[in-house]
Amino acid sequence: MARDPKYDILFTPVQIGPKTLRNRFYQVPHCIGAGSDKPGFQAAHRSIKAEGGWAGINTEYCSIHPESDDTHRLSARIWDKGDVHNLRAMTDHIHQFGALAGVEMWYGGAHAPCMESRATPRGPSQYASEFETLTYCREMDLSDIAMVQQYYVDAALRSRDAGFDIVYVYGAHSYLPLQFLSPYYNKRTDGYGGSFKNRARFWIETLEKVRAAVGNDCAIATRFAVDTLYGPGSVEVEEDGMRFVELADPLVDLWDVDVGDIAEWGEDAGPSRFYLQGHQVPWTRYIKQVAKKPVLGVGRYTDPEKMTEIVTKGYADIIGAARPSIADPFLPKKVEEGRVDDIRVCIGCNVCISRWEIGGPPMICTQNATAGEEYRRGWHPERFPKKGSEDSVLIVGAGPSGSECARVLMERGYTVHLYDTAEKIGGHLNSVVTLPGLGEWGYHRDYRETQIGKLVKKNKQSQVALGQKPMTAEAALTYGAEKIVIATGSSWNTDGTNCLTHDPIPGADASQPDQLTPEQVFSGKKPIGKRVVILNADTYFMAPSLAEKLASEGHEVTIVSGVHLANYMHFTLEYPNMMRRLHELHVEELGDHFCSKIEKGRLEIYNIWGDGSRRTYRGPGVFPRDANKTHRWLEFDSLILVTGRHSDDSLHRELNARQSEWEANGVKAVYLIGDAEAPRLIADATFTGHRVAREIEEANAQFPKAYKREVAIWGNPHSPGVNPEIEYES
């Protein structure tokens, strides 16, 4: 099918300086965990988007000098010839598909802790980073300013040599140029501080110098947080925001604008829990009023309808996307081909971001299991190897991993029966999406439902059997499948078993009328009393989400948490607003407390640090610490146990116990995937389903095939002319 003419405007080219963007789809800079040290990963992840139709594709933030070293997090670097060589792989591969490659030149100031280089970051004034709170920068004098500006120029020249078409001076997320512009950081009284003109001077001069160096060969872009969302005292869009765009406009070929800072950059990469598509428009729409150069904006744009509106209403010229491009690298192509319902819509969970926040392991995506696996496993998001046998596959469980496994096997041409007791594909996600703010997570299910719906029409032997009786081992054995995949998910513990004690909690029993598991809360069958206590030993979203749900429904909620409540939500950038939400709803948190026993209507809690700071050997049978005397009773009307999960793997165990009967029944193999193998993130559950579907012909597909590793090789210098041997100064 051809594209709908109403989207034509998204496919018109845009001139940016000496370069042309072929359409309006643009992958803004985003981290993936590749940097310059995993060039294959970098080249494959970016070029798959060039193949998928994006017009411009950027690196992540790319350090211009060892003085801006973000280790423990992972950035790209363009420090030397070795980096130029490695990043060249990315630009070459992007160019093969007719797209432009951009580099986001980055200097972090005090936000970069320099844990590898041990250099001292410089900034407009000395301050302790609000993001990396133990790192201070040194205030630049005039020669420092000239020196750091030269870092940008040298890095721009290396970028041009690496084949980049677009060179950024990166001033969003509170990095150096914005630190000069914002009085929040800039306390100077010389020509680089005080008045707007003075605060803008560093950025303007840097743009002039970079432009003079590479402006004929490359488009000059700048990324600018047009409002830092601090109110007066920093950058506000209708004040310094518009003023700066007006001033710098002649020096840039492309404005890449967003909002927010670095410490709370979830205001930019807004999670769907709090922000809708296009959430930055109320700020960024002002920029087009003053910019004569093309403007691009972001806001989890997944829907071509919305994108068209953004362009036609004049809010932006170009649609910038980070997450939508990760969830579906082929988004532009699908719009082009009139296949909008095939778009794998980003659910806004920010699990991709969590990996950068953790420190830079390879990025993963909840929706797109191939993200980050392009190079090392050779997984193309839209192409699948043809099936390697005539085996038919029974998949028991249509949750995230089972449905992904079914989809991929069907794409490969296998006959698949996907079987579930529920009436709908989606597994536990169907409950999760009813939690406050998590409705968009349902796109994960919707994508698989739509694709599987299409695939079963192509192969009449395949089938989706929903609303079925629980599958027994006998029925599975005699079902007639050569391969059986068990994807039966996991459940919350009913007896309080948790990550702290690894045992049940005496008295914890979800069969009692006043104790509930999260599943029992979802089913709504047990009445929940006024005073609710949530006993928590899980560090992701379940406890805070249930607290929000129940407090909004009028319950008085207290969370007793033995672990850092919602810790993983720091990494998904949901934490700050989640805490604001719980505060608004008067949810009480008793942190560092856990539970020793439960009786009707009350639980005994204790401070987990109440067992004395001194440890002594006191002989066998005696604790090396003091008795914890902090125990006290806390009353509740209803107690919710968010203590831990366990795999629902009994079917797998029974089938394994009957392995001697497999052959007679024509069963060749049984696999265990998703939460049924081990409870985990939805992204990882989805991955295991995808992986088994790709590797099902392997001798034992239960265990992953080796992947291609990119590591430094002993004896080979990173940059030419460096001696790789051990040598000491003498």
Added chain:
Amino acid sequence: MKILIAIKQAIALDEDFEIRADGRDIEEDFFLPDLNEWDEYSLEEAMLIKERHADTPVEVVCVTIAPDSADEALRKCLAKGADRAIRVWDESMEGSDPVAIARALAAVAKKEAPDLFFAGVQSSDHAHGATGIAVAGFLGWAHSAVVARLDYTPGAKEVALKRELEGGLSQELRLPCPAVLTIQLGINKPRYASLRGMKLAAAKPIETLAPGDIGLATNDCGESGSLARVRRMYVPEKQRAQILAGDVAAQAKALAAIIREATGS
């Protein structure tokens, strides 16, 4: 004890389709064939009778009047547990209306002599709702349409049932066997075929018969055996719809004006 079930390979269409050059049907390329939805329920009802009364052998036989493209639908029934499948066809049957189809089905019923004959209330493509009851007409058997509940013990002389009437009413009655029943959606929850069922079905024969084999003459079949024929199929012209605002008097006035304009009076 035997149950004979009339089934049909019904046709669904995607959003885009074209009408055949002769204007009498949809272009075949756009067909999305599948077993008629109602037939899933009549087959399931037969399977339930078979399984609930394991002591009395019950044979479930499916029959369709169609070319071999309908084998797929028959195999689906076999995969779900039907014992036998019969397909009746030759070119003379092209253009059969529900009555001609029913005449052929009745002929098969005479040959097979079942205790119960099931058909779907209607088919999901043409929705005539005529075939099943026309079979009863040819056979002269007791019959009931739109059966929503069924109670039958194999070998019994009678079948108890509830049927849907108009306006949310229903009727409970008993009929003597053999009887023709048209089965309504929702009477049960149709099963899915297992992979084993599908594999076994692929190996089972489909009995193919020509009209002559069941005692039909050429002019019993096709257009000559039909009371109706399709002359032309077309996409209806887009009509206008309009909501009339205001109170009843204002609405009446507006309506009168529209009628006057349309009739030119």
